[in-house]
Amino acid sequence: MIPRPFAYHAPDSIGAAIALLSDFGDQAKLLAGGHSLLPMMKLRFAAPEHLIDLRRIKGIRGIDMQGDEISIGAMTTEREILASPLLAMHLPLLVETARQIADPQVRYKGTIGGDIAHGDPGNDHPAVMLALDARFVLVGPHGERVVPAADFFLGTYVTAIEPDEVMTQVRISKPAVGSGACYAKLKRKTGDFATAAAAVVLRMDRGICADIAIALTNVAPTAMRAEAAENALRGRPVEDAAIAEAGDLAMAACEPAADLRGDEAYKRAMAGQMVRRALRTALSRCTG
Template identity: 50%
Template structure:
C-alpha cells in the first residue's frame, strides 16, 4: 500500500524539532531511521500528516561511556553498535540484539532511539533495555527528564513520550566485572520479527553465585515484558540446569502470547522456556570469561 500524503519537515536543531511537534500536535510523527514508522505508514497503521525528520540535527548520534552509563544518542545507527570493538567486549547483549535486527542494509539506517520510541513489543531493543535496567532521556520544551525503562512502555504501541517530546538518549548502567548477557531469538526467516525472543543480563559474585539478573521478553505480550519472578529466583543462587529450568518456567508464566502467523501461544511459551535456559547458560559463560 501507499501511505497517505504528508508534509516532510527537516528541523536543523532540537528546539526547532520540538517546536514543530508542538505546532502540529497529534498529526505529527518524528522520523529517525524510518524502519519502524514507514512500514506502519504503508499499511496505514500510522497516518501522520507531518513527518519531522530529526536525522539532520547534529549531536544526536553519539555512543560513549560517561558518568557510570553507556550513553546512546537517539540517532545512533544500529551498525555503529555492531562495529565498535569495545561495545562488543563490554556489552555483548547489546551487540547480540543489534545483529538480530533485520539485515545489514536496514541496520545502516535504523536507529536505537527509533526502535524504542515506536513502542512495538515485537521490536528487539525494548527487551534488551529492560534486561539492562536502562533509563530513557526525554526532551521537550521545558527541558529533559529521565524515565526508567520499566515506566517507558505504557500500553500497546504507546510510550511515556508526551505531546511535543522526543526521545533523545538511552542510558545503560555500565555492567560490573564478571557480567555477561545474551539475546536469543526465534524467527520464521532472517530479519523477521520474533516468534519469541529473550534478553538476559547478569553478574556473578565472587563465589560464582548470580548477584544480579535482568530478563526481558520480546513479542509475548501487549507490552515489552520483564520476567521479575524469574530474576528474583536467580538472585543469590549458584548457576545450575535446574535453576535455569525454573527461571524458564517463571518467564513463561510472565508471558501472555497470542496465536498468530508466527505460531500458537503454546509454541511461544515453549520457546520462552527453552530460550531462557540457553540464554542463561551463555550469559554465565560470558560472565566467567569462557566465551
C-alpha cells in the first residue's frame, strides 16, 4: 500500500498547471482531494510519474451565485458543499447528495471537480449533474470551453476532458421556483458506493409534471439519464401508477454490472426502487 515514486508539483495558477500537463502528457495526473487517485496509486493500479496538486491554485474553490446561475469551483470540497447556506437555500439537492458521499473525513478532502472528472460511474455527483443539466468549465492551453454534463461522461473513467485540460468550475442553473428534487441512494453502509441511486429534479404545474429529470448512479458504464422514464412522466399527474411505470422504464434502461453488492437483476430492481423513492420525495418537496 505504498505508491510508486513520482515527482510532485504544486503550481499556483491554472496556467502553470496546464503548462505542466502539456510538458508531461500522460505521465502526469492531477491531484484534487486525492481520495480516488491516491488509493489507486497505493495499490499501484495508477503510477503517474508526475503528480500535479491543484491545492494552491486560487479562484477554483468556493460557491457563488450570479442571477440564476450557481457556480461551484472544482476544488470545492464536499464538506464545503454540505455547510453552504447558499446551496441549502437554492440547491438543497447538492447538499443532500454530499451528505451521502463517503464519510466525514473523506468529505473534507474530496472535491466536486474530482468526483466528476474521475469518470467513475459509482461516484454520486455525475448523475446529479446530469439531472441538473450542469455545465463544466474546462481550461486548456487554448483557452476555456464549457461542456454540458450530457456530453461529458463518455465511458467508465473516460470523460470529455482532454489530457491537457483542467476542470475549474461547475455551473448549475438554479432549479425553477417550486420544483422539488431528491437524491435517493441505496448503499450497504457508510462509505460505500451506491448499489443503485437516482437523482430526480421535478417541476409540477397544477398537478401535472411540467418538467422532469431523472439520472442514475452506478447502474451503467457511466452515470445516465433515464429518458424513457422522464418522457413517460412529462405532462402527466405524478401518481402511484406513473411513479411505478417510471421505475420500470428506468430499470429497462440501465446496464448494471454484478459485484458483491448484487447481481444484475437486483441492481436493476434497485435502480427502479431508487427512482420511485426519489420521485415520491421530490414530489413531496414540490410547491408548484
